[in-house]
Amino acid sequence: MSQVPSPGARRIPDATIRRLPAYLRALERSSLSRMTSGELGQLTGFSSEQVRKDLAYFGAFGTRGVGYEVPALAREIRRILGLDREVLAVLVGAGHLGTALLRYSQFSSQDVQVAAAFDVDPRVVGTTIGRVVVEPLEHLEERVQELGARIGIVAVPAGAANAVGERLTRAGVRAILNFAPVTICQACPEVVVHNIDLALELQALAYFVTVTPDKSLAVERDL
Amino acid sequence: MSQVPSPGARRIPDATIRRLPAYLRALERSSLSRMTSGELGQLTGFSSEQVRKDLAYFGAFGTRGVGYEVPALAREIRRILGLDREVLAVLVGAGHLGTALLRYSQFSSQDVQVAAAFDVDPRVVGTTIGRVVVEPLEHLEERVQELGARIGIVAVPAGAANAVGERLTRAGVRAILNFAPVTICQACPEVVVHNIDLALELQALAYFVTVTPDKSLAVERDL
């Protein structure tokens, strides 16, 4: 549903792309020099076949009978995800959630750097949160272009989210992580939007606590 | 993958459950008294057939040729999700992220109430964040049982997350929303774990900004 079925290159399942960062993290944390698909699956919660199939979409990185070289595979995954180049993001909305994201060191890693933050509130503009100084919202377009930022993070109230999404898109952002509880950029086919909707997530969990009164085999699921 | 294939009741796709809260929100926000599946789909970003099929798993709530009664359908969905009863959650970890979640009013709605919060840091224990007073971590089991809380929210550092997850599970929680960047409760089949991993989400977006240099039709996707 996501990529053009361009001839030549096989289309990569979306689900595969979402698992790659988990594999990468497990590899980076490991002190082993080699790992089998079974071990990598164990660490990430996926089956060994799943791991092998995901990786096989991009090439043959393993050694039969042995497994995968940890540093080499990590490098490959970083390349596949585009993390071998610098990837810059900007965050809009330095409220409670935006502030928490900026302070969460894991979030702005060396892989994807949150390089600027914006807010409308003059009381937070100018303050330093994490590694960035909050700038006024008017600077958004100028700074996105200046930085060459390709990812936008929307952490503004619902009413402002769509306008912010469209401004980010027009400024050149190609992907948006949206925390606002509304659909944004419905009319922007050139940008990929992933939504993280915390309230919806909680409500979905309510279903599982009511519907699972017996010992039915419950399951771990991501995102 | 989620429910026991119990005879009689058709198994509900997991994807359906995750869309129901979005439908519910759209219905609750609307001032219309009736809505068609097309309108509801427009508001939530899904197709009309998808909406109809999702709802049809649980019964025939619409009127042919007309659509759905908004308040009645909202009530049905709330019942399906188990939101017609009080659903209580507890949050563990009142750091930056936990604090942001507690202050985010949408997160603790009348539907799912975050009724208690815990932390190890004596400096935050006793402070009021949002509507709750932060309690010492030792109170966790006692308070979960006392409240009858069935959902746990894990917002502690990676190193502490698995232990917290297991304590929540042993205390009686049936579902966990995990924000820690680690796999938790692998050995707890009786609890449903949903993971929200902010860093992985950003890394996955990196793929879409590199792989979409042409005007391939990009797509909005949830969670």
Added chain:
DNA sequence: CAGTGTGAAGTAATTCACAGCG
């Protein structure tokens, strides 16, 4: 006759099963 409800068809993702290779 407009829009629901639903089998059937189609598509996507996962799991199986095993050949192939180091």
Added chain:
DNA sequence: CGCTGTGAATTACTTCACACTG
């Protein structure tokens, strides 16, 4: 021999197409 890589089988999910009904 063990583990990878991969077609084939299976399962899950979505879209189509249309009968049905208020």
